[in-house]
Amino acid sequence: MSNTEFDIIKTYFSFPSKRSDIDVVNGDDCAVMSVPPDKQLVVTVDTLIEGVHFPQQTSARDIAYKALMVNLSDLSAMGAAPAWVTLAITLPDINHDWLAGFSQQLESLLAKYNIGLVGGDTTHGELSITLQAMGLADRTRIMLRSGAKAGDNIYVTGFPGSAAIGLSAVMHGYRDAELSSCIQSLNRPLPPIAFAQSLTGFCRCAIDISDGLLADLGHITRASKTGAVLYLDKLPLSEAMTYYFHQYNHGEVDWLMLSTRGDDYQLCFTADPVYDAEIRQLAERFSIELSCIGNIVSGSGIDCYVAGEPVLFEAAGYRHF
Numbered sequence: 001m002s003n004t005e006f007d008i009i010k011t012y013f014s015f016p017s018k019r020s021d022i023d024v025v026n027g028d029d030c031a032v033m034s035v036p037p038d039k040q041l042v043v044t045v046d047t048l049i050e051g052v053h054f055p056q057q058t059s060a061r062d063i064a065y066k067a068l069m070v071n072l073s074d075l076s077a078m079g080a081a082p083a084w085v086t087l088a089i090t091l092p093d094i095n096h097d098w099l100a101g102f103s104q105q106l107e108s109l110l111a112k113y114n115i116g117l118v119g120g121d122t123t124h125g126e127l128s129i130t131l132q133a134m135g136l137a138d139r140t141r142i143m144l145r146s147g148a149k150a151g152d153n154i155y156v157t158g159f160p161g162s163a164a165i166g167l168s169a170v171m172h173g174y175r176d177a178e179l180s181s182c183i184q185s186l187n188r189p190l191p192p193i194a195f196a197q198s199l200t201g202f203c204r205c206a207i208d209i210s211d212g213l214l215a216d217l218g219h220i221t222r223a224s225k226t227g228a229v230l231y232l233d234k235l236p237l238s239e240a241m242t243y244y245f246h247q248y249n250h251g252e253v254d255w256l257m258l259s260t261r262g263d264d265y266q267l268c269f270t271a272d273p274v275y276d277a278e279i280r281q282l283a284e285r286f287s288i289e290l291s292c293i294g295n296i297v298s299g300s301g302i303d304c305y306v307a308g309e310p311v312l313f314e315a316a317g318y319r320h321f
């Protein structure tokens with residue numbers, strides 16, 4: 001593809017950026033950006049492979065959307081403001097319709113969040129997209145997995161498990177219009193990017209939910225050397241999720257599914273209860289669905305309850321901790 005690599009980049013991946021902190025971008029060996037002295041550079045990278053991270057019928061636009069959003073979700077978990085991305089893309093062939101859809105979606109999202117595309121690479125092979133995102137965080141306000149303290153409230157944003165229901169609907173071929181918001185959660189995750197940056201005023205500990213709530217909260221409890229108590233029935237259910245369980249699970253909410261399946265790209269964070277009112281106000285200001293679902297405790301492991309009764313997921317064959 002090397003003959004046409006330059007053309008592909010020129011045609012599909014040359015986006016103008018309004019950012020003034022990009023010093024060198026085109027026509028040199030590397031891009032050069034300036035980091036303000038009171039900020040730290042926060043970097044993350046994710047690869048999406050067809051058939052592994054997205055089903056084969058996924059549109060180019062949905063792939064571009066997800067490739068960017070999974071990275072912005074990681075930046076959000078640190079409380080960083082997204083600034084720049086690089087993109088490495090491997091294509092089985094040069095499909096101009098596909099490239100146009102991918103590029104238009106990526107360009108509009110980068111413009112929306114004021115992110116500069118500062119470098120990239122194209123190669124020939126099975127379809128895969130690697131996107132690296134760089135963000136800027138205040139030196140004193142970064143949120144880390146190790147920041148949880150016994151007594152903290154545990155919060156989640158959005159509707160954890162909604163994407164898992166979306167995937168189930170796609171896999172089973174359920175076409176009910178009532179489930180569309182779950183399919184939207186799967187294909188068009190919307191991490192709480194601006195909310196997360198403001199949250200750094202009250203919170204030092206967050207993670208994004210990519211592998212499932214229990215697995216990701218487990219990263220927090222291990223890194224923070226704490227335990228957690230979770231009241232799973234405090235997880236919020238959207239109308240679409242309620243519909244799904246009514247229609248396809250005999251009306252029973254599958255708490256195991258909601259707490260162990262990933263792909264939500266929402267935030268799980270912990271904070272001292274004294275900030276509860278401020279955090280709820282913040283969520284309202286950014287129109288974020290916010291739920292307090294438990295507490296950080298001393299000790300280790302995660303104890304889950306539903307309707308006041310302990311739930312032992314190990315019995316169901318799941319062993320996360």
Ligand SMILES: [Mg+2]
Nearest residue numbers: 074077208210
């Ligand atoms: Mg993450």
